[in-house]
Amino acid sequence: MTFSSDDAFSQQPFSLRQFSLQELGWRAEFAQSLTLDDLEAGFPARVAAVHRDRYVLLAECGELEAVLPGRWREDAEAILPTVGDWVLVEQEQPRLLRVLPRHSLIERMAAGEAAMTQAIAANIDTLFITTSCNADFNPARLERYLAMARTAGVAPVIVLTKADLAADVAAYEAEVHKLGADLPCVALNATEPAALDALRPWLEAGQTVAFSGSSGVGKSTLVNTLAGRELQATGAIREDDAKGRHTTTGRELVACVHAGDVAWLIDTPGMRELRLGEADAGLEDTFADVLTLAQDCHFRDCLHEAEPGCAVQAAIVAGELEERRLLSWRKLARESAHAREALWQRHAREQKTGRLYKRIQNDKRAQKGNVDLAHRSRDRSDDKG
Numbered sequence: 041m042t043f044s045s046d047d048a049f050s051q052q053p054f055s056l057r058q059f060s061l062q063e064l065g066w067r068a069e070f071a072q073s074l075t076l077d078d079l080e081a082g083f084p085a086r087v088a089a090v091h092r093d094r095y096v097l098l099a100e101c102g103e104l105e106a107v108l109p110g111r112w113r114e115d116a117e118a119i120l121p122t123v124g125d126w127v128l129v130e131q132e133q134p135r136l137l138r139v140l141p142r143h144s145l146i147e148r149m150a151a152g153e154a155a156m157t158q159a160i161a162a163n164i165d166t167l168f169i170t171t172s173c174n175a176d177f178n179p180a181r182l183e184r185y186l187a188m189a190r191t192a193g194v195a196p197v198i199v200l201t202k203a204d205l206a207a208d209v210a211a212y213e214a215e216v217h218k219l220g221a222d223l224p225c226v227a228l229n230a231t232e233p234a235a236l237d238a239l240r241p242w243l244e245a246g247q248t249v250a251f252s253g254s255s256g257v258g259k260s261t262l263v264n265t266l267a268g269r270e271l272q273a274t275g276a277i278r279e280d281d282a283k284g285r286h287t288t289t290g291r292e293l294v295a296c297v298h299a300g301d302v303a304w305l306i307d308t309p310g311m312r313e314l315r316l317g318e319a320d321a322g323l324e325d326t327f328a329d330v331l332t333l334a335q336d337c338h339f340r341d342c343l344h345e346a347e348p349g350c351a352v353q354a355a356i357v358a359g360e361l362e363e364r365r366l367l368s369w370r371k372l373a374r375e376s377a378h379a380r381e382a383l384w385q386r387h388a389r390e391q392k393t394g395r396l397y398k399r400i401q402n403d404k405r406a407q408k409g410n411v412d413l414a415h416r417s418r419d420r421s422d423d424k425g
């Protein structure tokens with residue numbers, strides 16, 4: 041972890057550079073969640089990296105490591121910290137006390153059968169949805185990322201890398217424009233320092249941004265360019281299909297210092313597949329065109345298939361809406377509904393097991409109480425005797 045070369049501290053090892061709470065991205069709303077007791081017991085720090093139960097943290101006193109209390113892992117309901125989180129650390133020993141309320145959380149459904157969400161990053165202001173001006177470009181995948189970002193309360197920006205290698209960058213930009221007229225889109229060469237100027241509007245002091253997208257699109261290359269140092273490993277892509285080799289495997293906060301301002305970058309591993317969690321809120325924004333048209337359908341519960349008076353189908357026939365948009369919305373809405381149902385069922389199951397566990401504990405305690413009482417009455421009768 042280091043900072044860009046235009047900063048006076050840039051040649052110092054990271055641990056020597058200390059950041060103020062403001063520089064680390066601290067906000068008034070985090071302070072409001074702390075009580076006087078909290079501040080007596082601990083101090084705030086930001087999670088820079090997670091290695092199993094070991095957390096690398098950045099605090100005003102510098103970089104430190106802390107561990108997770110064991111009981112957090114056992115508690116299915118516990119909120120486990122992720123990169124970007126603010127946590128309270130015990131004064132006496134490097135142990136986490138709790139996670140402060142997040143202003144945003146990017147998450148997806150975890151791989152595997154269990155209905156679990158996987159946190160990607162917390163307290164992010166902007167998600168740079170990264171794709172390349174080549175075979176990686178896929179509007180349906182971008183819509184997936186857009187829904188994820190907006191559900192998380194994070195502003196999305198589409199970053200088109202490898203503009204230096206493409207014959208017609210404007211064609212890619214035009215495709216992005218179809219996903220929303222107001223959606224910011226930046227085409228760049230991730231290996232060139234000019235990329236910093238292009239992304240600077242989102243890198244103001246105290247801002248935190250994350251990069252997501254498929255393997256090989258240049259997320260780590262961009263992070264290195266913005267940080268001014270080769271911090272993240274990068275890897276060449278396959279020539280035939282432009283696919284990357286999954287070079288990055290972890291997530292980490294990297295400082296981007298320019299003109300004395302500090303912003304924070306989070307590189308992420310390229311995703312093979314992004315399965316949406318419950319994402320209805322994000323889908324509403326991402327498919328505003330489809331949903332606005334749907335308000336004019338004759339039937340309120342129109343499925344936009346072959347119903348008479350369907351405004352969505354009429355727009356497709358008139359060439360005003362791409363059929364691809366309707367199909368994409370339908371697919372993601374189904375996925376979101378499925379995730380909501382699965383998460384709800386798991387929650388209900390866990391509550392039930394939780395209640396059962398508590399009842400067993402209570403029964404045990406009650407039995408123990410009876411034994412204690414029996415002992416006491418026997419003691420008393422002994423006294424008498």
Ligand SMILES: Nc1nc2c(ncn2[C@@H]2O[C@H](COP(=O)(O)OP(=O)(O)OP(=O)(O)O)[C@@H](O)[C@H]2O)c(=O)[nH]1
Pocket residue numbers: 201202203204205228229230231254255256257258259260261262273274275276277284285286287288289308309310311
């Ligand atoms: N010419 C050119 N090459 C680029 C650009 N961006 C990335 N590359 C190259 O693309 C390859 C993959 O870049 P990485 O930064 O490793 O990609 P990544 O998105 O971090 O990939 P994962 O870590 O596997 O998810 C490297 O060889 C980079 O040098 C760009 O804008 N222009």
Ligand SMILES: [Mg+2]
Pocket residue numbers: 259260261272273274287288307308309310
């Ligand atoms: Mg990478």
Ligand SMILES: [Zn+2]
Pocket residue numbers: 334337338342343344345347349350351352353
């Ligand atoms: Zn309809």
